[in-house]
Amino acid sequence: MTDGCFRCSSSVRVSDSEIEAEIRRVVESGVPLTNRDEYEKRLKACYACEQLIYATTCMSCGCLIKVRALNALRICPHTSGSRW
Amino acid sequence: MKAIIDLRNKGSKIERHIYGHFSEHLGRCVYGGYWVGEDSEIPNVRGIRSDIVDAMKAIKVPNIRWPGGCFADDYNWMDGIGLKESRPPMINTHWGGVLENNHFGTHEFMDLCEQIGCEPYICGNVGSGTVREMRSWVEYLTDDGNSPMAQLRRKNGRDIAWGIRFFGIGNENWGCGGFMKADYYANEFRRYATYVKNYKGMGETNWWQVPPLIKVAGGHNAEHLDWTETLMREAGRFMGGLSVHCYVKPGEESSGTVFSKDSWYQTAVNTYEKEALFKQNMSIMDYYDPEKKVVMAVDEWGMWVDNEPGTNNAFLFQQNTMRSAMSAALMLHIFQKYSDRIRLCNLAQTINVLQSIILTEGHKMVKTPTYHVFDLFKGHQDANRVPVTWAEKPEAIDRGLPNVDMSASVAEDGKAYVTIVNLSADETAKISLNFADRKAEKAQGRLISSEVTAHNTFDKPDEVDTRTLDKISISEGEVIVELPACAIAAIEVVLY
Numbered sequence: 001m002t003d004g005c006f007r008c009s010s011s012v013r014v015s016d017s018e019i020e021a022e023i024r025r026v027v028e029s030g031v032p033l034t035n036r037d038e039y040e041k042r043l044k045a046c047y048a049c050e051q052l053i054y055a056t057t058c059m060s061c062g063c064l065i066k067v068r069a070l071n072a073l074r075i076c077p078h079t080s081g082s083r084w
Numbered sequence: 085m086k087a088i089i090d091l092r093n094k095g096s097k098i099e100r101h102i103y104g105h106f107s108e109h110l111g112r113c114v115y116g117g118y119w120v121g122e123d124s125e126i127p128n129v130r131g132i133r134s135d136i137v138d139a140m141k142a143i144k145v146p147n148i149r150w151p152g153g154c155f156a157d158d159y160n161w162m163d164g165i166g167l168k169e170s171r172p173p174m175i176n177t178h179w180g181g182v183l184e185n186n187h188f189g190t191h192e193f194m195d196l197c198e199q200i201g202c203e204p205y206i207c208g209n210v211g212s213g214t215v216r217e218m219r220s221w222v223e224y225l226t227d228d229g230n231s232p233m234a235q236l237r238r239k240n241g242r243d244i245a246w247g248i249r250f251f252g253i254g255n256e257n258w259g260c261g262g263f264m265k266a267d268y269y270a271n272e273f274r275r276y277a278t279y280v281k282n283y284k285g286m287g288e289t290n291w292w293q294v295p296p297l298i299k300v301a302g303g304h305n306a307e308h309l310d311w312t313e314t315l316m317r318e319a320g321r322f323m324g325g326l327s328v329h330c331y332v333k334p335g336e337e338s339s340g341t342v343f344s345k346d347s348w349y350q351t352a353v354n355t356y357e358k359e360a361l362f363k364q365n366m367s368i369m370d371y372y373d374p375e376k377k378v379v380m381a382v383d384e385w386g387m388w389v390d391n392e393p394g395t396n397n398a399f400l401f402q403q404n405t406m407r408s409a410m411s412a413a414l415m416l417h418i419f420q421k422y423s424d425r426i427r428l429c430n431l432a433q434t435i436n437v438l439q440s441i442i443l444t445e446g447h448k449m450v451k452t453p454t455y456h457v458f459d460l461f462k463g464h465q466d467a468n469r470v471p472v473t474w475a476e477k478p479e480a481i482d483r484g485l486p487n488v489d490m491s492a493s494v495a496e497d498g499k500a501y502v503t504i505v506n507l508s509a510d511e512t513a514k515i516s517l518n519f520a521d522r523k524a525e526k527a528q529g530r531l532i533s534s535e536v537t538a539h540n541t542f543d544k545p546d547e548v549d550t551r552t553l554d555k556i557s558i559s560e561g562e563v564i565v566e567l568p569a570c571a572i573a574a575i576e577v578v579l580y
Contacts, residue, residue: 010398012180022394057396059116061445062436067394077446077542079125 108153111399117435157211164189180398210254270318298324386439467493523561529553533571
């Protein structure tokens with residue numbers, strides 16, 4: 001799939017600026033956001049989770065944790081129940 | 085409009101293998117998709133997720149292509165056998181530098197196929213492998229005798245060889261599979277293919293009576309006819325199949341879920357355009373192989389839209405909508421139309437990657453609109469194609485598209501099977517199906533229909549789902565169908 005594909009060369013290592021752009025998108029979308037305490041609590045759970053890979057991504061859903069945790073409507077998809 | 089479906093014009097068999105799927109070690113297709121591991125809380129059989137297996141059985145998935153894709157030409161199968169804790173990891177260099185732990189290897193893939201009840205289509209490594217590696221893999225898979233590879237397989241817990249029919253000799257060797265020139269790859273194909281033999285039954289009968297494997301040569305994207313020409317000229321007589329890849333893009337509105345009706349119509353145009361490319365490839369194949377022994381294998385196809393926002397881009401996690409379902413249905417109609425040559429196809433890439441039929445998030449699983457297309461189309465599997473002609477033609481709509489696209493087949497039991505796409509995003513379509521010298525006795529149908537952007541999410545998994553087609557009747561032996569806008573339907577007709 002190397003010809004004409006959009007992102008064959010993408011790395012799983014996502015840069016801070018890419019994550020910031022995604023965070024801005026969530027903020028501008030108007031979805032309810034988690035408050036600061038809740039956001040930090042969620043991220044703390046993510047950083048302690050065995051499903052976290054590359055320090056950025058949840059293997060249970062493919063989401064960037066800093067982006068998913070910001071959306072108050074989203075839940076933690078861990079198979080043994082939400083860790084948020 | 086009125087379609088004539090004359091069963092006396094029964095054409096070639098629609099090989100069930102055109103409804104196959106492609107699963108690469110990429111993103112969360114295998115790990116986080118099929119493979120959850122034996123210790124997972126998600127119900128599984130030997131580490132393979134059971135709800136996925138059940139869903140794939142329900143649509144009669146006929147084959148799965150594995151392990152790639154680009155990954156295939158970087159994969160050493162020997163790293164994926166034996167005790168899991170002893171398997172060496174590798175870096176998946178083609179797909180984001182992911183660490184691959186090789187826990188899903190040959191035994192796990194063959195187990196997956198056995199659980200689903202489908203055939204494996206394994207793609208070997210030409211780009212970075214050796215002839216001996218490939219030869220050994222096939223021996224491991226197919227030899228029931230006492231060869232070194234059969235003994236190694238037994239040591240790893242499998243006595244009877246699985247047996248395979250389809251084997252790919254590399255993938256996209258013009259690009260990620262080694263950046264080879266066509267004539268160089270043609271030579272490489274001939275060399276590798278010489279040693280890819282079916283060992284199953286070899287010691288019990290004369291070697292020439294052992295069914296040969298269908299060896300598929302790595303092809304190019306459909307527009308690169310020079311590759312097809314060189315491969316057919318230089319290696320056509322050694323092939324069972326020639327791969328052609330085909331991805332459809334939706335035009336400027338590339339979001340997976342946010343787009344206008346304009347993109348719906350443009351996607352239909354972009355899908356139809358692939359037919360001309362297939363025909364050009366097939367005319368080259370016909371020149372070198374007029375008896376159509378060589379299968380055209382569209383073993384990577386599907387829509388390619390933007391990755392879902394907020395996900396890791398290297399995972400290629402994409403949603404799919406009624407637009408994707410429509411494109412898939414049109415493409416399957418094209419495959420069915422050329423069923424004498426197109427006999428092996430694989431939608432990319434089954435679970436959580438590109439145009440998936442299934443999405444997962446933790447323990448949740450969602451069937452996409454594209455899944456339902458394969459459900460609707462399963463009645464065509466191994467039936468014989470019947471050409472559709474028009475007594476009253478479909479209307480021209482946006483961009484000159486017909487408002488209706490249709491394909492028909494007749495099964496061994498004599499029932500006719502018709503799939504119809506209403507390409508209009510706004511208007512219903514009323515269609516009469518006339519069966520020439522036969523009369524319809526009973527007709528029933530199912531469909532999916534919704535807004536063009538409709539899709540299934542983990543919160544609303546059944547937004548697009550199959551339902552009974554209510555507006556169907558029989559009048560003077562003809563089936564009368566009224567389809568809502570933006571719909572895909574399957575109709576089964578009993579005739580007398």
